[in-house]
Amino acid sequence: MAASCVALLALALLLPVLLLGAWKRGRRAGAVPHVVVVVLGDVGRSPRMQYHALSLAQNGFSVTLLGFYNSKPRDELLQSDRIQIVKLTELQSLGAGPRVLQYGVKVVFQAVYLLWKLMCTDPAAYIFLQNPPGLPAIAVCWLVGCICGSKLVIDWHNYGYSIMGLVHGPRHPIVLLAKWYEKFFGRLSHLNLCVTNAMREDLAENWRIRAVTVYDKPASFYKETPLDLQHELFMKLSRTYSAFQSCSEPSEPGMERSAFTERDRQSGVVRSLHGRPALLVSSTSWTEDEDFSILLRALEKFEQLALSEDSLPSLVCVITGKGPLREHYRHLIGQKHLQHVQFCTPWLEAEDYPLLLGSADLGVCLHMSSSGLDLPMKVVDMFGCCLPVCAVNFKCLHELVRHGENGLVFKDAEELAAQLQMLFSKFPDPTGKLNQFRKELRESEQLRWDESWQRTVYPLVTHSDLQARG
Numbered sequence: 001m002a003a004s005c006v007a008l009l010a011l012a013l014l015l016p017v018l019l020l021g022a023w024k025r026g027r028r029a030g031a032v033p034h035v036v037v038v039v040l041g042d043v044g045r046s047p048r049m050q051y052h053a054l055s056l057a058q059n060g061f062s063v064t065l066l067g068f069y070n071s072k073p074r075d076e077l078l079q080s081d082r083i084q085i086v087k088l089t090e091l092q093s094l095g096a097g098p099r100v101l102q103y104g105v106k107v108v109f110q111a112v113y114l115l116w117k118l119m120c121t122d123p124a125a126y127i128f129l130q131n132p133p134g135l136p137a138i139a140v141c142w143l144v145g146c147i148c149g150s151k152l153v154i155d156w157h158n159y160g161y162s163i164m165g166l167v168h169g170p171r172h173p174i175v176l177l178a179k180w181y182e183k184f185f186g187r188l189s190h191l192n193l194c195v196t197n198a199m200r201e202d203l204a205e206n207w208r209i210r211a212v213t214v215y216d217k218p219a220s221f222y223k224e225t226p227l228d229l230q231h232e233l234f235m236k237l238s239r240t241y242s243a244f245q246s247c248s249e250p251s252e253p254g255m256e257r258s259a260f261t262e263r264d265r266q267s268g269v270v271r272s273l274h275g276r277p278a279l280l281v282s283s284t285s286w287t288e289d290e291d292f293s294i295l296l297r298a299l300e301k302f303e304q305l306a307l308s309e310d311s312l313p314s315l316v317c318v319i320t321g322k323g324p325l326r327e328h329y330r331h332l333i334g335q336k337h338l339q340h341v342q343f344c345t346p347w348l349e350a351e352d353y354p355l356l357l358g359s360a361d362l363g364v365c366l367h368m369s370s371s372g373l374d375l376p377m378k379v380v381d382m383f384g385c386c387l388p389v390c391a392v393n394f395k396c397l398h399e400l401v402r403h404g405e406n407g408l409v410f411k412d413a414e415e416l417a418a419q420l421q422m423l424f425s426k427f428p429d430p431t432g433k434l435n436q437f438r439k440e441l442r443e444s445e446q447l448r449w450d451e452s453w454q455r456t457v458y459p460l461v462t463h464s465d466l467q468a469r470g
Contacts (some may be wrong), residue, residue, distance in 0.1 A: 020133065035461075036124040037065045040114070041138045042178070043085065044071025044350065045285065045322070047377065048157065048216060049130050050294045055453040056128075056461075057082035064121050066114075071322070074350050102172065111136035121137045126461060128153045131186075132160030135178060138185040151190035153461075156211060158201060162370040166288040183207050191460055198375040198396035214342045214456045215399075216377045217449040218384025225358030227261065231270045233257035243344040259316065260359075277314040277342075278427050281360040281387070282418075283353070283378045286323025290366045294392065295319075296332060297413035299341045302420050305375070306340040313427040315420075318356065320348050358385040362423060362434065364416070365391040375400045379407075383446060388437035390419050404439055410469045 037053045039046045053063045069087040089335045127141045127150045161179035192211035203209040238244035246257040256263045263270045284290050306312040333343045367376035372395035389407040401407045410416040423434045
């Protein structure tokens with residue numbers, strides 16, 4: 001009797017979805033091609049999916065972007081008349097009961113909620129889904145595709161189960177279940193994109209999934225920042241963060257000064273300050289796959305070196321981003337009392353982040369891939385700004401950072417400290433290794449996202465769309 005009741009309830013819930021799906025299938029013919037882009041995360045902190053949405057819109061598709069709206073996306077996205085953003089509400093876990101039960105209930109409610117939101121959108125030729133997070137999004141998007149005739153495109157940024165394994169351990173039952181889920185439903189997609197050749201090979205060999213490598217590429221707004229815009233940014237940040245404030249008064253009246261630059265108010269001429277500190281930048285989502293204690297130990301070693309060597313500058317270390325471990329590391333940073341290193345941990349507006357990268361002297365990346373198969377997008381953005389990078393080494397990093405050519409890789413704090421000492425010796429030295437890296441990046445004529453997308457993704461969606469229309 002109970003089983004019959006449950007079956008009837010399930011049918012009652014599914015019947016409206018099936019009827020809505022049949023109606024949506026009938027509406028597809030002759031409509032402007034429409035794509036739904038799904039991010040079961042913060043849209044503002046998902047640049048690759050924002051770029052997908054923009055590229056689709058620029059190529060004649062209407063786009064509905066579903067995701068959490070915790071951070072403001074880029075203005076280009078908000079101003080496009082071809083892109084509609086549908087804000088998802090982030091469901092909270094139960095406050096009581098075993099953690100497994102809390103997580104299970106949350107996943108079920110997320111699945112029902114996402115299913116309803118997708119069924120309420122206009123009929124779509126494609127559903128573009130970011131993975132991770134893919135639980136329960138992959139299964140829900142596949143089901144909606146079956147009901148409405150949409151083709152599922154999974155963009156594999158990493159493996160969700162491998163990230164869960166950092167918290168619970170690789171053999172935890174939840175992790176093993178997540179791996180099975182990801183593998184089973186991942187095979188049901190129509191098209192698959194991924195971020196590295198190493199991931200493409202792993203998907204083919206171990207998951208029997210054929211994918212196309214679409215490397216992260218910098219958008220056109222990632223470029224070197226002119227000195228006048230650098231000064232405007234530094235003055236803006238100095239109103240909130242002391243690390244950007246000048247330590248001394250301007251040499252002449254009518255001058256406006258930050259920690260790095262000086263502007264003549266009358267003529268508008270901006271110049272870099274003599275003896276200014278070096279600006280080191282890192283960005284992070286403050287998660288378990290980035291160990292910032294490496295950078296903190298390296299900077300403590302750099303402090304010792306700077307106290308004994310006149311050739312090393314002071315450093316301003318800016319670490320941007322939001323995430324679960326942010327307050328933990330801010331507490332550790334607050335315990336450091338260094339003379340030659342200042343720290344700043346802001347959350348920047350979307351338009352200010354590229355300006356900061358284009359103004360910096362060195363980028364540091366501490367991303368340690370949970371799967372060993374993805375690449376840090378922050379390094380891509382830094383390279384777009386011709387910013388040299390020191391990155392912690394892992395399995396497939398060589399696909400992006402070529403040690404000694406466009407940057408340096410390190411394995412621990414001691415090696416990073418030695419690299420900082422070498423790169424900042426006699427700063428700013430026009431003949432030093434730091435400027436050699438920057439020159440190499442300027443001359444490399446890097447492919448930008450728009451052109452890369454046109455070469456890789458556009459032929460896939462247009463060919464499949466033509467086949468469907470035919």
